[in-house]
Amino acid sequence: MNPDQLSNKCIPLSVFRGKFDSKLLNDVLVKAGLEHLSDNKTVIIPFERRTLKSVLGYFYSSRTAGIELSSEEVFDDELLDLLRIGKRNQFFIILDERALHEGKEEFLKCASHIKLDVRNKSSEYIRKKVEKAQAYKTKIIFDQIRSDDEFRKLSAFNNDFFIGDLFAKQDLSEVRTNKLNEGSLLNVFQHVMREDYCYKKLTDILTLDSKLAHKLIAFLNSAMYGRESGIYSIKQAICFIGENNMRKFISLLTAQELTDSRPGDIYFKAAGRARFCELLAKKMGKKRSVIDRAFLSGLFSSLPDILGLDMEEALELLQVHQDIRKALTGKQCELKQVVDIVLAYEDADWERLNQLSARCKLSVDSVPKLYQQMLEEMQTDTYLMN
Secondary structure: OOOOOOOOOOOOHHHHOOOOOHHHHHHHHHHOOHHHHOOOOOEEEEEOHHHHHHHOOOOOOOOOEEEEEOOOOOOOHHHHHHHHHHHHOOOEEEEEHHHHOOOOHHHHHHOOEEEEEOOOOOHHHHHHHHHHHHHOOOEEEEEOOOOHHHHHHHHHHOOOEEOOHHHOOOOHHHHHHOOOOHHHHHHHHHHHOOOOOOHHHHHHHHHOOHHHHHHHHHHHOOOOOOOOOOOOOHHHHHHHHHHHHHHHHHHHHHHHHHOOOOOOHHHHHHHHHHHHHHHHHHHOOOOHHHHHHHHHHHHHOOHHHHHOOOHHHHHHHHOOOHHHHHHHOOOOOHHHHHHHHHHHHHOOOHHHHHHHHHHOOOOOOHHHHHHHHHHHHHHHOHHHHO
C-alpha cells in the first residue's frame, strides 16, 4: 500500500506519522464504530509492516479485532520480532499459509490463525496443513471457498472458520430469495415438525444441504441479534435457535419456497396471519406449547393457497402435528379458537368476532391492537424470533 494514501482496506500509516496520538487511534477504531460495523464480531484488520511497527506499543489488544499480515510481507527476523510482541500482548494474529511451510515454525508459534487458500489444493495437502496447525494449537481459516461442493468437502476436516463468496453476509430478504432444493427442505420440515425432534439427526440432515445450513447460520448472525459472538456451525445454530423457533424458521422458509411461483402477497399474508395467531394466543394466556402451535396453525391455514391443494391433502403432505390438523379441519380445540378469531377479524365479521371473543373471555378491543403490532413487526422481520 502507498502509505500516503488513505485506504478502506487497512489503517493508513499517515495516522501514526509524527508524534503518536493514542486518542487519534482510539477515534479510528472505537468512535468510528468498529464493533457496530462488525455486528460485535471479531473484525480482521490488514496491517502493513510499517503500520504494525508504529502501533504495537499502543494499539489495544481486543477480542473484537485481529491483525492480518499481507501475504506480500517477507518472513524475516524483523517481522518475527514484531509478531512475538503481538503474541505477548495477546493479539489475534493471522498469517498466510507460508507459516505452515518447513522452517517457518517460529512464525507459526506467533499466529492465532492461518489463512489457507484452498483453490486448486488437494485434500491431502489440506489435511497435512491442518494437522500441522493443530500440532501448534493454531486455528485454520479456509479461504476462497466458491461453491457448495467445496464447502461440503472441506467440512469433513471439522474446521471452524470459512471465508469465500459462498459466505457473503445475507440479509433476510436474501434468505428468502435464494432458491433452495424443495425436496431437501421438505425433509427438514417433516423432521422438525415431530415432537422433541432429534438434534443430532437434524444436524446430519443439514450437513448434507450446505445452502440451507448457510441460510440458517446467516439468519442467526444477522444484525438484529447483536450478540457478542457469532454462530459458526450447524450444531451451534440448532442449539441456539431451539426447537420452537427452528419450526418457525423452517416453516416460513418452506412457505416462501412453495409460494415462489404464486402471487407475491400469499407468503406475507400467511406469515402475517401466523404471527397474529401467536400474539392472540399469548394475549389469551395460553400455554407455551399452544402459543407455538398457534403460529404454525395460522401459517398452515393458508396451505390451500400455498400448495394449490385442498386442506386435507396439504396437511397429509406436510405431516403436521395432530393438534394443528384438528384446528384446520374444523374440530373444536384451543387452536381452533385462536384461528377462528383471526379469520373473523380478517373478514371484518364483527358479530362473529364479538361472539368468539366473549366465549374466550377476551377483550374485543385488544384484537385490532394485536393486528397493528403484527403489521409493524412484519415491516422489520422481528416477528420471526419473538
